[in-house]
Amino acid sequence: MAFGVYVHIPYCIQRCTYCDFATYEQSKILPPDQYVELLFKEIRQKHRYYTPQSLDTIYFGGGTPSLIPAHLIVAIIKELGRFGYTTRPDTEITIEINPATISEEKLKVYLDHGVNRFSVGAQTFDDRLLKMVNREHSAKQTLQTLDLLRAHDLNFSFDILFALPSQTVAGLKNDVKIAIEQGARHISPYCLTVPDGHPLSKGRPVDDEQIEMFDIIASELTTNGFQQYEISNFARPGFESRHNMLYWVDEPYWSLGLSAHSYSKESSWGTRYWNINSIGEYQKQILAFDGQEFTTPTHHLPKEQYEVLEMHQALTDFCHTSMRLMQGLKTERLAQKFPLSVQEKVCGLLKGLEEKSWVRHDNGHWSLTREGLVLSNKVFQELTFLEGDL
Numbered sequence: 001m002a003f004g005v006y007v008h009i010p011y012c013i014q015r016c017t018y019c020d021f022a023t024y025e026q027s028k029i030l031p032p033d034q035y036v037e038l039l040f041k042e043i044r045q046k047h048r049y050y051t052p053q054s055l056d057t058i059y060f061g062g063g064t065p066s067l068i069p070a071h072l073i074v075a076i077i078k079e080l081g082r083f084g085y086t087t088r089p090d091t092e093i094t095i096e097i098n099p100a101t102i103s104e105e106k107l108k109v110y111l112d113h114g115v116n117r118f119s120v121g122a123q124t125f126d127d128r129l130l131k132m133v134n135r136e137h138s139a140k141q142t143l144q145t146l147d148l149l150r151a152h153d154l155n156f157s158f159d160i161l162f163a164l165p166s167q168t169v170a171g172l173k174n175d176v177k178i179a180i181e182q183g184a185r186h187i188s189p190y191c192l193t194v195p196d197g198h199p200l201s202k203g204r205p206v207d208d209e210q211i212e213m214f215d216i217i218a219s220e221l222t223t224n225g226f227q228q229y230e231i232s233n234f235a236r237p238g239f240e241s242r243h244n245m246l247y248w249v250d251e252p253y254w255s256l257g258l259s260a261h262s263y264s265k266e267s268s269w270g271t272r273y274w275n276i277n278s279i280g281e282y283q284k285q286i287l288a289f290d291g292q293e294f295t296t297p298t299h300h301l302p303k304e305q306y307e308v309l310e311m312h313q314a315l316t317d318f319c320h321t322s323m324r325l326m327q328g329l330k331t332e333r334l335a336q337k338f339p340l341s342v343q344e345k346v347c348g349l350l351k352g353l354e355e356k357s358w359v360r361h362d363n364g365h366w367s368l369t370r371e372g373l374v375l376s377n378k379v380f381q382e383l384t385f386l387e388g389d390l
Contacts, residue, residue, distance in 0.1 A: 003050065004057030004092075004246050005085060007039065007076055008257030009065035010279070029279055032068035038286045039256050040079050042275075045286070048295045049264055050254055052084025057092045057243035064121070066097035070109035077113060087114050092242045094119055099141040107148065117241075118149055122158040125178045126171055129164050146182045155239060157186030160217065163210045164192050172213055176220045185239035188232050189217045211374055231324050231368075231376060248321045250337070258282050266296055269314035273297035273306035312385040315342060319383035323376070328359075328367025342390055349382055 011029065029035070058080070060073060073095065077087065087093065094117040095110060124130060125139040149156045160175050179187055191210055205213065218228060226234040230248060233241065246253045255262040259277035263270060276282045289300060297306040309317070315338060322329035329350075334343050350366045353359040358372035358379050372379055 002056040002242075002246055002249075002251045003053060004055055004059065004243050004251075004253050005080060006059045006061060006243070006253060006255040006260060006262075007065075008062065008255065008260045009060055009068060010035075010063040010258045011067045012062070012064050030283070032072055035257075036068075036072045036075060038283055039076060041286050041290055042256050043079055043083055044291075045289050045293060045300075046254070046256075046297075047083040047085070048293055049262075049266070049297065050252065054086045054088050055080070055091050057246065058087065058094070059243040060093075060095040061119075062096055064098045064101055065095050066101040066106065070106045073115070074109060074113045089114075092117055094241070094243055096121065097145070099138075099145040102145060102148065104148065107152070111152070116155060118154055118156040120145060120149070120156055120158040120184075122179070123161040124164070124167075124171075125175050126167075129161075129167060129171075132164065132166075143182070150183050155185055156183075157188065157235075157239075157241070158184055159188045159190050161190055161192055162213045162217065163205050165204050167205065167213075169209075169213065169216060173216060173220065176217055180220070180224045180226075186233070186235040186241060187221060187226065188234070189214060190232060227326075229326050231373065248325050250318055250321065250333075262297075264297075267308045269309040269311050270317075271297060271306060271308050273301060276305070310387065311338070311342070312387050312390050315346070315390070316383065316385045319346065319385075320380050323359075323366070323368060323379060323383065326367060328365045331364050331366070345390065346383070353379060353382060 011032065030038075058077065060076075065073060077093070081087065091114065093115045095115050096119045098121040120142070122142045125142065127139050130138065146156070158179065160172075160179060162172055176187075191214065192204065204210075218234070221234045222228065225236055227237060228234050229240050230244070233244070235241070245251075252264050253262060254264075255275075257275065258279055259275055259282075261272065261274040263272050265271075276285060292300075294300045298308065307313075318334070318337065319329060322333075329346075331343070331347065334346060338346075347366075350359055350361070353372070354361060354366075357369055358375060359366050360369050368376060368379065
């Protein structure tokens with residue numbers, strides 16, 4: 001069983017117009033050392049939720065973790081180790097960084113303490129579009145940051161944002177071309193998602209154009225040696241995100257910090273629990289339990305902060321996450337987790353989707369077809385189970 005830790009660092013230079021994550025402009029939140037002290041208290045309170053073990057992955061996400069002093073990132077790794085959650089030479093340690101927030105000195109601190117994967121907040125190499133979404137950096141600063149990472153032959157990835165207002169197919173192709181040329185080993189294309197009435201909802205490509213944009217990205221990447229291994233993720237072979245795979249293959253993970261969501265297998269069908277998304281309330285809750293240690297979230301968190309899953313919920317999660325992967329849902333793993341009647345029901349539904357040409361069956365794996373990828377929301381809807389369904 002693989003296991004990893006996610007650490008949320010909610011500091012940003014400024015808020016992007018499309019962002020709905022629990023983040024704050026750095027001047028409107030606690031000083032970083034005080035926030036990290038809260039993380040230490042949370043580690044102490046919850047370290048017994050899981051069995052202390054060497055970690056397969058650690059992921060520092062945000063926000064912009066590279067905004068806070070590098071020694072604080074190191075301190076978090078060491079604090080986890082103090083409670084038995086140690087790292088190995090092969091532990092994947094990822095940190096999200098934004099252009100112009102990292103220096104040679106900061107990079108050396110990361111590398112000296114095992115950080116070996118960098119997720120760069122590039123989004124696009126078009127300065128006009130960067131300004132539109134309120135990104136602070138310029139394309140030139142992104143390229144300078146990539147130069148620094150490449151000089152050390154480091155493993156880095158980044159996101160490409162598409163379906164922005166006034167974004168053209170030619171501009172998108174240029175973004176992908178630059179990403180490949182710069183040496184990224186992992187690329188995640190994300191379609192801009194904003195509600196109706198949002199300032200960025202006007203002038204966006206229509207649905208058919210959005211699908212065409214994704215197809216162009218996928219074609220360019222696969223032609224250049226990338227493999228699509230999940231709906232929104234492409235990697236050169238061997239450079240898939242091991243941390244994100246935990247979420248998609250039903251492995252437990254422990255998440256720390258503001259608004260962080262975790263999953264444990266302490267109950268029959270698993271338990272999900274999460275932290276408050278207001279910094280003031282998060283701080284208040286952590287301090288209320290200062291000095292105490294617990295063995296399960298159900299012993300001290302309010303009911304609105306955890307969910308002990310029932311079988312239909314666990315099955316929905318299992319089907320959705322499995323089908324996000326290009327390898328798809330393995331019938332062997334379905335059989336290991338669920339009773340025969342459930343397996344038969346799921347396979348019956350998948351056969352119906354196969355008749356629509358949305359999924360295919362091959363050597364014990366059910367996976368999305370090309371058409372199924374485009375209509376994945378409809379596939380997931382068919383594989384959503386309610387209490388009376390099983």
